[in-house]
Amino acid sequence: MGNKTKVAIIDDEKLAQDIVANYLKAHEDIEIIAKCSNGFEGIKIINEQKPDIVFLDIQMPKINGFEMLELLDETPVIIFSTAFDQYALKAFEVNATDYLLKPYSQERFNEALSKAIIQLKNKDKYNKNIQSLISHLDEKPEYLDRVVVKDKQKISIIPIDDIKYLEAQDDYVMLNTSHGKLLKQKTMKYFERHLNPKDFVRIHRSYIVKSDFIKQIELFEKESYRAILKDESKLPISKTGYDKLKNFFNQ
Known part of the structure; x- marks a missing residue:
């Protein structure tokens, strides 16, 4: 046996x-x-x-x-x-x-x-x-409708609509959601490819933000901008990210 x-x-x-x-x-x-x-x-x-x-x-x-x-x-x-x-x-x-x-x-x-x-x-x-x-x-060309995350022994299913923004964390990505923060072992490139560009914008090499969670964009330093989110978080915007935001909101 x-x-x-x-x-x-x-x-x-x-x-x-x-x-x-x-x-x-x-x-x-x-x-x-x-x-x-x-x-x-x-x-x-x-x-x-x-x-x-x-x-x-x-x-x-x-x-x-x-x-x-x-x-x-x-x-x-x-x-x-x-x-x-x-x-x-x-x-x-x-x-x-x-x-x-x-x-x-x-x-x-x-x-x-x-x-x-x-x-x-x-x-x-x-x-x-x-x-x-x-x-x-x-590499499959489709947009996510949820993300499954394991945190110790707990498994969470996060609807994409619950994600406010994503932040690069070494080999992980921190998902900032309506219910807290969770780490997912994926790359920012993966999420940029699989999040619908009608809803999310990569504003910086370290940040992808849900567009309707952006409260305002403000000049931070000379020729530098940052995004003020609805929860009052302040995220840096790169030059490329600023161009993406302009194109996004001018659509």
Whole structure:
């Protein structure tokens, strides 16, 4: 029993969980240690029970499979499952990460499982593939409607509308929200790409501000400006940022 490969199944559809469990009956060296139907439970199971392999659905409510990746203490070998998503499929193929496109056969399932077992023996290489996958997915051309942040053991889902401004903090970005401050391990470049430019403006290399949270712009020193926000915060504006603000408000 102790030598069996430990598996967890995370999918919001019970039928999908049952299909994976049924296909695993053909593999006596596999032990299912947990099943769950949402990302919050999934993170807890992975961090506490440490399965070797996880069958992970991408499209789930609350937290999707990709958002989960960034919140794990340690990443197991993951076999993703998804309905058709062209961008995700390309990302998997580029980064040598296996996936199951629903619906799938026992034969295709066995193939993915065999590959995952091989990857277990070379976790360093696999972890690099996962990081590469996350980087690839960060390039997806779409605007965010929320940000998922883990602060110690607490997971927060921040609607984009709640963000007042963002501040660069070394390898992190500080999200200043209606309910306080939270750190997210992303870059300013990432947020500049994924925040709708109709709502957010990068006013400085260290600051991105929600446009309707700007109260006024004032001359600070000779040819220098700063933004006064509705909470009375004062943020520096670079020359490039000032040009962006002029263009933004003249639209």
